[in-house]
């Protein structure tokens with residue numbers, strides 16, 4: 001029960017629009033309905049709240065149907081000068097209280113959240129004044145003594161404290177990455193230089209991550225201006241050196257708030273002019289502008305909006321008049337609650353530090369992973385590595401893949417090779433996984449051998465799924481000895497982990513295996529222990545979501561149920577997360593199993609839905625969910641039981657899930673993990689340690705686990721980790737996809753899945 005006496009809750013989107021806002025609105029509305037609240041949407045942000053009337057509309061289950069995949073915000077957003085005035089806010093208070101609304105979820109940037117907080121503080125005064133003016137009764141005022149607010153950050157800039165990611169930032173990064181990939185291909189054809197300007201007035205997140213993801217040659221961000229006054233000269237020389245080293249394109253990424261160390265803004269045209277003069281060639285400028293806000297939200301933004309929206313309602317229901325308003329955010333896959341105004345103040349603090357040229361402190365406030373990404377980028381974009389230090393022992397470190405190809409594998413190799421070379425070591429690429437290693441297919445990789453690998457899918461080095469045994473082990477030992485390897489980085493899936501573990505266990509028989517080894521999780525299945533997200537899973541999820549969006553479009557005019565089969569072997573991550581991102585009403589997972597009774601319930605639900613006006617059904621089945629109740633079986637069952645009410649189609653998505661260019665997240669994640677892995681191998685080898693590990697993201701941290709723990713942390717029979725954090729999201733998926741029993745669909749509603 002809410003501590004607020006009001007059973008009415010409203011949601012609004014305010015400030016700049018961002019992809020994923022619709023998912024948040026849908027989630028707020030449906031979660032509130034699930035708690036039996038009356039829920040309203042306030043159209044056009046604070047402007048609608050001030051105007052009232054038709055701008056405040058009651059929502060039902062279906063009013064937020066069919067919007068998950070849409071960019072922007074279906075309830076509109078606006079800037080409102082009137083809301084900045086006390087009179088404006090009093091009008092807004094009148095409109096809310098007349099609707100009995102005293103619970104508010106605000107989705108916007110720091111401006112919108114500041115406004116919300118001020119409004120909340122003034123609430124009592126507004127109501128007293130409205131009573132005094134005879135506009136509302138004392139009784140009505142007494143029923144709504146407090147305004148409860150919760151804030152979600154919708155902003156493509158990722159510029160807010162209290163959350164790792166703001167709603168919209170990942171989609172904007174998708175747009176930027178797609179654009180720079182496209183520019184890079186034309187730039188490389190003509191050996192051209194491009195300056196690409198991206199959004200971010202006080203925050204270099206999009207520029208930095210966009211550059212890291214695409215392999216751009218230079219980046220200019222507000223938090224860390226070039227550290228020399230003659231930066232123009234340094235930039236020109238660096239690009240020239242890059243060309244001489246063999247790069248065919250040069251791309252400079254510039255955040256709109258970039259400045260020099262004296263605080264002067266750096267414009268894209270200025271950079272282009274400087275480069276033209278020095279390089280003696282035409283330099284093109286691309287200002288990405290509103291493209292970054294556009295397009296369908298990424299899978300991540302849909303799920304982020306959904307999870308945050310759900311938490312916002314639950315937080316409001318648990319707040320008391322004394323509790324501070326909260327900002328709901330996400331840190332390392334976990335929902336977080338932070339005092340709203342503290343987050344706003346910290347956000348303003350970074351802007352202040354930048355304005356006062358205190359860049360070091362501004363970078364510190366951005367957090368350690370931002371700083372680390374900037375450091376890594378500075379290495380990756382060098383024209384050539386630093387030469388080895390005099391007298392340094394040059395280690396020989398090998399990189400190979402094992403398991404199925406996963407998008408992002410190339411980024412991991414690229415980072416490993418460049419970081420290793422820059423630290424003064426010799427990097428060796430193994431072709432075709434352990435199979436290639438046994439055949440001696442190893443060779444040294446230089447700086448330019450990984451040029452252009454930042455954007456490609458698949459695995460340039462090649463891979464195989466074979467877990468070595470028997471005589472294979474001799475071949476591997478021979479390769480390690482012949483090439484005098486000091487360490488091994490295995491980038492791959494379950495087969496890679498099993499192989500590494502086997503080598504570890506065979507050390508008594510094969511002394512050559514006494515070198516440090518580290519496994520980097522790369523598998524679309526996201527089924528590796530010690531790692532909440534493996535490289536490749538985000539790309540696969542986006543591939544699935546895009547495909548399902550298209551499949552749903554084909555059913556617009558028909559009463560049809562789709563059963564979509566997705567990959568994952570016996571790990572349901574892709575099924576559950578794609579179900580959450582597409583609004584599937586049922587997800588079949590191996591972790592839960594399938595019983596005949598479940599299937600009968602599904603049939604009944606579908607029959608009930610379709611007979612009361614439903615036009616589209618969507619069920620997502622993990623490929624390994626059940627050996628007997630196969631996708632064909634479920635399809636046949638639904639077809640038979642649905643009779644004339646609806647027809648059923650199967651869609652087995654297959655290998656398209658593994659293909660395509662890696663998503664920005666996978667590229668960045670691969671780069672971060674590979675950098676850490678190479679440093680791990682160097683540390684072990686230099687300390688004469690033969691420890692072995694597997695790396696992964698856990699919560700907010702990147703951690704190493706002892707390879708000895710691999711069997712303990714894994715469900716070996718089902719090839720997945722024993723602990724899977726995402727299973728806890730099943731409840732939310734269920735709440736949002738199935739209306740409560742009292743709900744009846746209106747036949748006139750537009751087609752919607754659930």
Ligand code: ADP
Nearest residue numbers: 015016046079080083084108109110111112115
């Ligand atoms: P964002 O929320 O994306 O930062 P703005 O700063 O433009 O975008 O804020 C959006 C709206 O929030 C403004 O048009 C105004 O109505 C309201 N707002 C912003 N700052 C305040 C404030 N200090 N006091 C009252 N309302 C504000």
